[in-house]
Amino acid sequence: QVQLVESGGGLVQAGGSLRLSCAASGRTFIGYAMGWFRQAPGKERDLLAAISWSGDSTYYADSVKGRFTISRDNAKSTAYLQMNSLKPEDTAVYYCAAKYGSTSYGSSAYAYWGQGTQVTVSS
Numbered sequence: 001q002v003q004l005v006e007s008g009g010g011l012v013q014a015g016g017s018l019r020l021s022c023a024a025s026g027r028t029f030i031g032y033a034m035g036w037f038r039q040a041p042g043k044e045r046d047l048l049a050a051i052s053w054s055g056d057s058t059y060y061a062d063s064v065k066g067r068f069t070i071s072r073d074n075a076k077s078t079a080y081l082q083m084n085s086l087k088p089e090d091t092a093v094y095y096c097a098a099k100y101g102s103t104s105y106g107s108s109a110y111a112y113w114g115q116g117t118q119v120t121v122s123s
Contacts, residue, residue, distance in 0.1 A: 001025075002032065002112040006096050009117030012086055016121075020081040022096030022114055029077035033103040035110055036070060036081045038092035038119075045095070049081060050103045057103055064090075086121045094119050 003025040012018055022034065031053050039045040049070035050059040058070055069082040079096055094117050097110035104110070 002029075002098050004096050004098060004112055004114035006094065006114040006117040009094060009119045011120045011122060014086060014088055014121055014123045016086050017082070017084045018086065018119060020083065020094055020096075020117060020119075022079040022081075024077045024079070024098060029098075030074055032098040032100050032112075034070070034072060034079040035097045035099075035103075035107075036068075036079075037095045037097060037107060038090075039095070039116075040092040043092075045107055047105055047107065048094075050105060051079065052103045053101075059103065059105060083119070086119075088121045088123045090119060090121050092119060093117065 005023045008020040033052050035050040036048045037045050048061050048064050051070045067085045072079040096114045098112040099110045
């Protein structure tokens, strides 16, 4: 199975930046679309961004468009989420997820999930 591990979360002041990384298991990274989600306590898990396995197609939620950038380095089996101009409302646990094949926008389509990394934005 595909194993995902997020890193890069932490505490940052409003207006600052963080870069999250999602390391995927071995050679199986190729062929998998990747997504980044976030979930605050008591809230729904929301899709923030998604990227096709080849990197030629991306999607962004309106709430992060223009501030967050999703990317991937297949040679390193790693996906990234660059987060700029962070706001207190961005505070949540951030998850990366993977599915085989084309990009999907619903969480139910993603079969593999990381453990999550906490992002806290102070004001």
